[in-house]
Amino acid sequence: MAQHVAQPTATTPVVPAKLPLKDIAPWAVFFGVLMLVLLYFVGAEQGATSVVSGEGVHEWVHDARHLLGFPCH
Amino acid sequence: MNSTTVRNLLVRGMLAGLGAGVLALVVAYFLGEPNVDGAIGFEESHAPAHEHEVELVSRSLQSTAGLATGVLLYGVAFGGIAALAYCFALGRVGRFGPRATALLLSGAALLTVYVVPFLKYPANPPAVGDHDTIAKRTTLYFLMMVLGVLLAIAAVIAGKRLTPRLGTWNATVAAVVGFVLVIGLAYGFLPAVNEVPADFPATLLWRFRLSSLAMQVTMWAAFGLVFGELAERLLNPRPATRPAGTKATAAAPN
Numbered sequence: 212m213a214q215h216v217a218q219p220t221a222t223t224p225v226v227p228a229k230l231p232l233k234d235i236a237p238w239a240v241f242f243g244v245l246m247l248v249l250l251y252f253v254g255a256e257q258g259a260t261s262v263v264s265g266e267g268v269h270e271w272v273h274d275a276r277h278l279l280g281f282p283c284h
Numbered sequence: 285m286n287s288t289t290v291r292n293l294l295v296r297g298m299l300a301g302l303g304a305g306v307l308a309l310v311v312a313y314f315l316g317e318p319n320v321d322g323a324i325g326f327e328e329s330h331a332p333a334h335e336h337e338v339e340l341v342s343r344s345l346q347s348t349a350g351l352a353t354g355v356l357l358y359g360v361a362f363g364g365i366a367a368l369a370y371c372f373a374l375g376r377v378g379r380f381g382p383r384a385t386a387l388l389l390s391g392a393a394l395l396t397v398y399v400v401p402f403l404k405y406p407a408n409p410p411a412v413g414d415h416d417t418i419a420k421r422t423t424l425y426f427l428m429m430v431l432g433v434l435l436a437i438a439a440v441i442a443g444k445r446l447t448p449r450l451g452t453w454n455a456t457v458a459a460v461v462g463f464v465l466v467i468g469l470a471y472g473f474l475p476a477v478n479e480v481p482a483d484f485p486a487t488l489l490w491r492f493r494l495s496s497l498a499m500q501v502t503m504w505a506a507f508g509l510v511f512g513e514l515a516e517r518l519l520n521p522r523p524a525t526r527p528a529g530t531k532a533t534a535a536a537p538n
Contacts, residue, residue, distance in 0.1 A: 227382055227519055229375040234286040238294055239368045249361040253354045259422035270341040273410075275354020278316040278496050280398060280407035282421035 254281040292518055294367045300511035301363015305356040308503035312355055316499060317347050319492040323409035326484060330411070355499075363507060366393055370515065377440060378452070382519045383512035390508025392436055398500045400432035401425055404471050407496040409489065414479045421477055431470055439463040 254276060256262060257269035269276075269284075276283045324343070341350060370389050380388060405425050413421065443459030450458060480489060 225381055225520065226379050227375045227385070230286050230290060230371050232372075235290050235368065235371045238287075238290045239371075242294060242364055243368055246361040246364040249357050253357050253361070255422055255426070259419040266340050270339075270346065271350045272354035272357075273341070274317065274320055274346050274351040275312070275358065277320060277407065277409060277492075278312050278351070278499055279354065279358055280402055280425075280496055280500070282405070282408070282413065282418060282425050283410070284413060284415055284418055 254279070258283065289518070290368075290371050293371055293515060294364060296514040296518065297363045297367020297370065297511055298360050299363070300507050300514060301359040301361070301366070302356060303359075303510050304363065304503045304506035305359020307506045308359065308499045309352055309355045311495070311499045311502045312351060313347070315495040316492070317351070319409060319488060319495055320347065322485075322488050323411045323492065326488070327411035330481070359503060359507075362393065362397070362503075363511070366390065366507065367511065369393075370511070374519075377444075382515040386512030386515055387508040390504045390511070393507075394500060394504035396432035396436045397429050398497075398504075400467060401428035402493075402497065404428055404474065405477055406493050408479075409492040412480050412484060412489070417477070417479065420475075424474060424477065428470070428474070432467070435463055435466055 252268060253272055257266055258276075258281075273283065321343075366389060370386060373385055373389055374382070377385065377388070405421065405428060439459040439462060442462060443455045446455035446458055449455075
């Protein structure tokens with residue numbers, strides 16, 4: 212009997228509850244922007260555009276930028 | 285309560301991204317770096333003597349600490365973004381549990397932020413690419429990334445809207461076909477970039493691009509599996525009293 216009851220829950224996937232958008236929004240805005248800034252420094256800084264002067268950032272992440280697929284120089 | 289779940293998922297996403305970055309770094313170091321060195325060798329044998337200026341960062345640092353910095357930051361950053369996207373996707377994309385949602389999201393991320401731009405503007409080793417067109421190439425590359433992500437979101441929304449009329453299978457097929465068609469149109473209309481020097485070894489270029497793809501596949505596969513497992517444990521915690529756990533609870537002093 213117990214097996215018979217347990218079976219449907221094992222085969223039917225449990226659909227997780229939706230997280231309300233108002234709870235996601237503040238995290239998405241602050242951390243989303245922060246992560247995009249990180250990606251900018253890895254992928255594009257001192258290439259097409261420069262925030263920090265010089266070539267230091269570009270040269271330091273040079274190999275990663277090539278291998279990750281970003282246009283480097 | 286829900287806000288705490290979002291925070292916990294975000295932290296786990298960044299950690300899973302870091303772990304996935306470590307694996308991608310191993311692939312990058314052993315598969316990718318030999319090709320980067322090969323391309324730099326080609327560059328040096330072709331550059332005029334006066335172009336050899338003082339190195340700001342030595343090759344040995346670029347291929348180790350520099351590579352690690354870039355790849356790990358990329359992993360953490362995309363891990364965080366993917367975790368936030370996961371919070372939106374959870375329970376909204378279909379009848380998928382936490383692990384399946386994570387793996388699907390990870391596959392979609394690999395496709396939209398890497399494969400879609402890669403098929404039009406593939407990764408290039410050093411010595412390939414004209415300094416004067418870097419602004420144009422960067423713009424086109426990021427445009428392709430953004431286009432891929434936005435079109436994938438649009439395809440998911442369209443698929444959900446079509447489901448009541450067409451059924452899940454046909455709606456999914458229609459959404460995927462729509463996505464492929466619009467991406468194909470973008471490929472057709474956006475300008476091509478071909479700056480490979482005429483005598484650059486074709487095998488080296490192919491191997492470099494393959495190693496770049498291998499890195500990304502490693503990263504996103506690892507991220508999907510690790511983050512899915514962490515999310516599963518967070519969202520569906522196992523009951524404390526299980527056959528294996530019973531002994532431990534009984535043995536515990538209180």
